Structures are given as C-alpha cells and as structure tokens.
Amino acid sequence: MTSQPITTRISAIEDIAAQTRAYTLEATDGSELPAFSAGAHIDVLLGNDLIRQYSLCSDPAERRHYRIAVLHEPDGRGGSDYMHRQLQVGDELNIHPPRNHFELDMSAGNYLLLAGGIGITPIMLMALQLQAAGKLFTLHYLCRTPEQAAFRHWLEDTFGAAAVFHYSYGDAAKRLDLSALFAAQQQPTQVYTCGSEALLQSILDAADPLPQIEVSFERFSAVPVAEDAVSEAFEVEIASSGEILQVGEAQTILEVLQDAGHQIETMCKEGLCGSCEVELLEGKADHRDSVLNDAEKAEQNVLMVCCSRALTPCLKLDL
Ligand code: FES
Incomplete structure (x- = not known):
C-alpha cells in the first residue's frame, strides 16, 4: 500500500540557530493536516528522488500547519543543502503523512x-x-x-x-x-x-x-553495518503463491521482490522510514534497520526489506 503524498506550501522560513532553519508547511488546499504525536516524522519529497525524514516540532494540537527544522550540512547527503539553498517561502513541497516509530511510552516513572x-x-x-x-x-x-x-x-x-x-x-x-x-x-x-x-x-x-x-x-542516518556482518545469499518464499526467490549476496530483498513484480512501498531505502515493512511468517531476519527497537527485532514478526538480510536459509514473507 502506498500512502498518497500531501502537497503543502512553505508559509514561513525562519533562522532559528546557526545553520538551522525552521520551515512551516500548510496544505495547499487549506485543509487540516493529519494528526500526529510526539516523536513523529514526515517524509519530505525533495525532487531528484531525494526523500528525507524530518521530525515534526510543531504543537500536535495545531493541525493547520506542520513545522520542521533543518540543520544545513553542506557535506551531507544533499537533503539539507536542497532545503536551505533551493526552497523559499511560497514553494510547494510534497510530503508523506506523519509516521511515528519513536512513540513516547507514558508508563515510566x-x-x-x-x-x-x-x-x-x-x-x-x-x-x-x-x-x-x-x-x-x-x-x-x-x-x-x-x-x-x-x-x-x-x-x-x-x-x-x-x-x-x-x-x-x-x-x-x-x-x-x-x-x-x-x-x-x-x-x-x-x-x-x-x-x-x-x-x-x-x-x-x-x-x-x-x-x-x-x-x-x-536515527536519521543509516545504521552502520557491523564490520563482521556477512551478506550471504538466501531465499525468500512468497506465502500467497509459494514462489521461491533467490536473494544474491549483492542484492537486497527489495530489489528481488520488485524484479519479480511485487509492489512494495519505499521511501528511504536505507532502513530509516519503515515504509517497506513486510510481515515475516517463518525464518529469522538479520535486521539492519533503524526503525524497529531491540524487542521488535527479537520478535521476528516483521522486517524492512530494503536493508535486512537473513539469519536462516529462507524467509517466508506475507506477500
Ligand atoms: S524504504 Fe525506508 S525502511 Fe525500507
């Protein structure tokens, strides 16, 4: 399933600290934006296939606008440079609705x-x-x-x-x-x-x-892969059809699934956004994402197919 982007317009840009700007975004059709909670981020579509995740920092009770803050990193991966150099008040910006993989557990003392x-x-x-x-x-x-x-x-x-x-x-x-x-x-x-x-x-x-x-x-950058991590070939089984696909040493599960015609939603393709999550029915994944916490990884119920690999010869996917 692919979430529909929301077209927003930048209504304000403010310098809020050294090399740091806050951007206020409003829906171009004037409608309320989707609800979110503390810890949520949006995926911002920056053109040229650049997609970046930025945490929302506006009051969740205020649904007429979102606010994000971006540190300019000229030597970074290009997202903040684009935001700081290319975008101006009045420009349109497509975003995906908020996701939250960083929810606050209110039960602690x-x-x-x-x-x-x-x-x-x-x-x-x-x-x-x-x-x-x-x-x-x-x-x-x-x-x-x-x-x-x-x-x-x-x-x-x-x-x-x-x-x-x-x-x-x-x-x-x-x-x-x-x-x-x-x-x-x-x-x-x-x-x-x-x-x-x-x-x-x-x-x-x-x-x-x-x-x-x-x-x-x-995390907002890809988790470093352990030096001793190995990337051996393995199989994935498609539960609905029984189809067996081979994932080579240099391939990702995502690439193999897409080559075989499966529609998988993706944004970051580096284990950050959670959009490519697929249910895992059998086998153990070698989780290499920054979305799941340790307990969720240990449960082995889902995996991010853009970056995860296998600890068992075959992973059975709920596709
Ligand atoms: S595409 Fe973002 S976690 Fe896989």
Whole structure:
C-alpha cells in the first residue's frame, strides 16, 4: 500500500540557530493536516528522488500547519543543502503523512530526554507531552555552542530548570558525563534520545551496565553495518503463491521482490522510514534497520526489506 503524498506550501522560513532553519508547511488546499504525536516524522519529497525524514516540532494540537527544522550540512547527503539553498517561502513541497516509530511510552516513572544538536526536534515535543502529563523528566540538550542550540529560548521559557543545556565548545572534557548522569538516577529511568551516531553510541555504552536505564532512540542516518556482518545469499518464499526467490549476496530483498513484480512501498531505502515493512511468517531476519527497537527485532514478526538480510536459509514473507 502506498500512502498518497500531501502537497503543502512553505508559509514561513525562519533562522532559528546557526545553520538551522525552521520551515512551516500548510496544505495547499487549506485543509487540516493529519494528526500526529510526539516523536513523529514526515517524509519530505525533495525532487531528484531525494526523500528525507524530518521530525515534526510543531504543537500536535495545531493541525493547520506542520513545522520542521533543518540543520544545513553542506557535506551531507544533499537533503539539507536542497532545503536551505533551493526552497523559499511560497514553494510547494510534497510530503508523506506523519509516521511515528519513536512513540513516547507514558508508563515510566522517570524520564531523561537527551538531545544532540538538531535532534532536539522530536525531543522537545516529548518534553511538552511529559510536562502536560505531570511526569518527572529532565531534558539535557547537548550542543557545541549556545548559538547552535535551536529553540533555546523557547525551551528555557517552557521548561525552566527541567531543561539543562550543555555546551562543549569543541572540548571533550566539557561534555556531559553520561555515566555519572545515569548512575545518579534513583529509580528505573526511560531515556529518549535523538542526535548524532557518536552521541547515541556513547549513551548506549554508558547505559549498558545499568539495568535501571532503558534507552529508546531514533536515527536519521543509516545504521552502520557491523564490520563482521556477512551478506550471504538466501531465499525468500512468497506465502500467497509459494514462489521461491533467490536473494544474491549483492542484492537486497527489495530489489528481488520488485524484479519479480511485487509492489512494495519505499521511501528511504536505507532502513530509516519503515515504509517497506513486510510481515515475516517463518525464518529469522538479520535486521539492519533503524526503525524497529531491540524487542521488535527479537520478535521476528516483521522486517524492512530494503536493508535486512537473513539469519536462516529462507524467509517466508506475507506477500
Ligand atoms: S524504504 Fe525506508 S525502511 Fe525500507
């Protein structure tokens, strides 16, 4: 099933921090936009087959517009460069409706929200939701300098002492001591984080020896494939027809399925967006996506066919 794009118009572009702009998008037909919750992102269609995922950072109660924030990375993969250089107020932009693979679990007793740089966008809405529910939380915002801290004044005004800013000024010794922060938690703590791969790894490493710390995260770049990961050939079986397809070492399941005529929705093709999810009926997948959490991967109920491979000789797919 393919979701229909929504045509929006950019109604405002604001510089909100160094190299960072916020874009306000409204439906061109003036209608309300689909509902979303904290942690949701939209897929933005940028032309030339560029599709990028950006977290929504506007109030979910406000359905007349969406807001996203984009850090300009001139040496990145091209999405932010296109957004910053090509787009102007009044331009049309096609998006796909919000998806949320980073839902806030409201059942925890204590929360740490850790945002690195532009990773603040999903985290700030989580803080709003926790604050509205009267939950105990602290938002730690890690940036190089205050000038790079998007939404700084809004965060200070909205969350007061619950928002703590950490500026490294490029000095590793000034970085937040994650191990000390986690060790100081007196009760089971749910950590939500969004930021660079390096920050995420530091958080996972610091949390690893501490059973009271549980980490949920979202990536916006492809998960690095382990150096020792092997990409052997395997088979997939199509449950509805019994058809057996061979997936070669250098092929993805997605490529093989599409070559065989199966319609699979895709956006990012690198395990980020969740659009190519297919139910797994038999076999074990080697999950290489950033969509499923560890528990979902262990369940082996679904897989992202754009990047996942097989741990068993055959995967039976519900197609
Ligand atoms: S196409 Fe985005 S996760 Fe597969």
